[in-house]
Amino acid sequence: MTHGLTITESSDSTVSASPASMAVIGLIATSMAGAGDVAADIDAAFPLDTPVLVTSVDIAAGKAGSLGTLKKALEAIGDQSSPIVVVVRVEEGADQAETDANVIGTTTATGQKTGMQALLAAKALLGVAPRILGAPGLDTQAVTTELAIVARNLRGMAYARAIGDTVAAAVTYRDNFSARELMLFWPDTNDWTGDAVARVLGLRARIDEEIGWHKTISNVAMDGVLAITKDVHFDLLDSSTDAGVLNDAPVTTFVRTDGYRPWGNRTTAGDDQPDFAFESAVRTSFALQDLIATTIQPFVDKPMTVGMIKNLLEKMNAAGRALVSAGKVVGCKFLFDRSKNTSAMLAAGRPNFTFRYTPCAPMENPTIDLQITDYYYSDFADQLV
Structure with a gap:
């Protein structure tokens, strides 16, 4: 009989894998x-x-x-x-x-x-x-x-x-x-x-x-x-x-x-x-598809429980937060929508998720209103004192 503390290691990390390289x-x-x-x-x-x-x-x-x-x-x-x-x-x-x-x-x-x-x-x-x-x-x-x-x-x-x-x-x-x-x-x-x-x-x-x-x-x-x-x-x-x-x-x-x-x-x-x-926008979509596939693959065919779905949501959203922090997307959220998941669908092993995101648009055409004004003469005399 063992008396003491036993420590084991697991791979249940909340940080998802990085997307595959897009630079090939x-x-x-x-x-x-x-x-x-x-x-x-x-x-x-x-x-x-x-x-x-x-x-x-x-x-x-x-x-x-x-x-x-x-x-x-x-x-x-x-x-x-x-x-x-x-x-x-x-x-x-x-x-x-x-x-x-x-x-x-x-x-x-x-x-x-x-x-x-x-x-x-x-x-x-x-x-x-x-x-x-x-x-x-x-x-x-x-x-x-x-x-x-x-x-x-x-x-x-x-x-x-x-x-x-x-x-x-x-x-x-x-x-x-x-x-x-x-x-x-x-x-x-x-x-x-x-x-x-x-x-x-x-x-x-x-x-x-x-x-x-x-x-x-x-x-x-x-x-x-x-x-x-x-x-x-x-x-x-x-x-x-x-x-x-x-x-x-x-x-x-x-x-x-x-x-x-x-x-x-x-x-x-x-x-x-x-x-x-x-x-x-196109390349962001493809990078996110890679990330989703890499993150979800270990969950495929696992017993679908509340705990497992919570774990998947946290992994995906942790990866999303990392992308936002790195400035690669404006925002994103991985969601499990109750209205899209009936008991029959879940029993059939077909859960539905939504990944909502906003890609970074390039600042392609900024507009600047160039205004002429006499405002900066308003205290002109005071500056001469």
Whole structure:
């Protein structure tokens, strides 16, 4: 018989797990051997239609062939940050249609996913899920349309170029899309088609790591930009400029003010999704979905008692309070609504919860009333005494 104090440890913590990383890039690119390259080495490092985990973009760029988009995209990403990247290398086709088909990919009869569809297998194969998606230099309208769908399935965002030689053409091109998981950018940067989107991917990952997914990509300096490929008139005090017209479309542009930086907060969400007009709102929703899944998973299939539900509510609300304290949401609350939970539903093991939250909106358009007044002359004479 034991006489004394026995202490045991349990994992019944009220602090929930953190959301999964939102800073993993999914990059679709082409790569071929040029002068001095060995094709077999490229094939070994980046097998076609296979998700490859890259933990050092600099080392990976050295293994990529000098032809195609992969090397240049990795270098542009590396100028911004050193993120985890899932690379899917695709074969360049004999014409644009064939290249588009290779980039978009499919699921073969044996179940293998090719092209951008291979990003959907990254979690199972590599242990990470890409959430920042792009195909710099390969993002035609057909590719971008499909990329937005893959982004939705991964609870991520797609970043692509708005195709057009003029502001008007870029605005017209934007009308082809109505996905909240997509942001369009115009014009390009530096000397190759796709440079801007590649830099945006790296910048988005850097913002996630340094600030968080609640900060939009707008008005953050982007490294390695020497010039933009089209003139964009910008004036912070005048919305009728090129930048203002593009943002109203909405298309995100690039402005030169203390360096080059993206300018624009909005996705291509249609008028039927006004709550998800801001990039930050979409990515907050996805981050919260991750958090909910991570926190609730240990409770699934446990005996449903009053104590268990109270414990779950406290865990979720503790996680919510941490997000509010960190400034990642304005407010949130995890609720068990009596009216939505009948005895029959509970007996069937189907409780209903509500997670109510307010994402952080960017201060996109502050209004300042500039008033002229003689008030400050009211004690003028007294100050001369």
